[in-house]
Amino acid sequence: MQPVKLKVKQTVVIIPTSPFNFDATVFKPAHFPTPDSFWQPGKRWQTALWRRRPLGLIIENKGTIAKPKVHLHVFSQTGLSKEFLENIKQEIIWRFNLHLNSKDFIERFKTDKILGPAIKNLKGMRPMTHGSLYDFLVITIMLQNAPVRRSIQMMQNLFEKYGKLLEFGSKKLYCLWPAEKLAKVPEQDLRKLKVGYRAKNLLRISLPFAKNEIDEMELRQKLPTEQKKILLSLYGVGPQSVSYLMPDIFHNFDFLEHVPLWERKILSKKIFNTGTENPAPEEKLLKFFGKYKPYKQLAMHYIWEDLWWRHKQSPIDWLIKEVRA
DNA sequence: CATCAGGGCCCTG
DNA sequence: CAGGGCCCTGAT
Helix, strand or coil, X not given: CCCEECCEEEEEEECCCCCCCHHHHHCCCCCCCXXXXXXXXXXXXXXXXXXXXXXXXXXXXXXXCCCCCEEEEEEECCCCCHHHHHHHHXXXXXXXXXXXXXXXXXXXXXXXXXXXXXXXXXXXXXXXXXXXXXXXXXXXXXXXXXXXXXXXXXXXXXXXXXXXXXXXXXXXXXXXXXXXXXXXXXHHHHHCCCCCCHHHHHHHHHHHHHCCCCCHHHHHHCXXXXXXXXXXXXXXXXXXXXXXXXXXXXXXXXXXXXXXXXXXXXXXXXXXXXXXXXXXXXXXXXXXXXXXXXXXXXXXXXXXXXXXXXXXXXXXXXXXXXXXX
């Protein structure tokens, strides 16, 4: 496929709240790679379909943990208005939580026995989402009942068939399709991409977005209980998908009702030193994180990410077994 | 070669 | 609220 070259580059400056850990925010080592983004220290490439325009984004570190500064480079086919740029800037601030105030959290738990070391290591890290609610839902559907390796393959197939290849900042990356395009695809075509029964789920999840029945911006304003209810009403979204969506998409950092099995295995070993083959029951983990209220989810994120960053720096044997990528 | 479970969810009884 | 079925694939 010939890439679409995004020749126009415009740059805006963002000053995140301090402290800010750039790399641990924009890159999550436990996430599997998809061909819509690329990371190297100090820089993340990310495609986005924003207000119907395919964009190339580079978010670049220009500051320090104590004095954060970020350049957002926006690549497009034709120039973008000031208003558009400001709009995408605000969206990136939201998605990467660049204006999050985490001082209270840090102060409260920096000496905690389990959480303290993670805070020390990753101080200023934030949860993030790479894209929109729809972008994220596509991933949660492809995660279902499949080993990671297969999820990666399914995402790759989908991007190649229905995505748009963009070239910007000397990288070629795919941009996700518009929901209305996917909603019209015959189920059989999707099945050819070896997504199996997920074809039906992908179609059904695309529909409300194609018909503008789901307004992500509006949902952001609603109470967590309402957000959860609406997410669960979507076909193909269950408790596990919700456990990812509530913090990452809707920034509910105290939301912790469910810990998926593979995370439970890993966290259980880390926290209670159990074997990964017999992890602590979910109840026990939820109870443990109860003490980090009102930051239960944020606390789990720090402990989780800390483990993965350490693993990246010097591989942890037992963790390798749990990643079948 | 067969069998099985995998970073779920829906539907049924 | 428990349990079967769903697509496909790599591991055993």
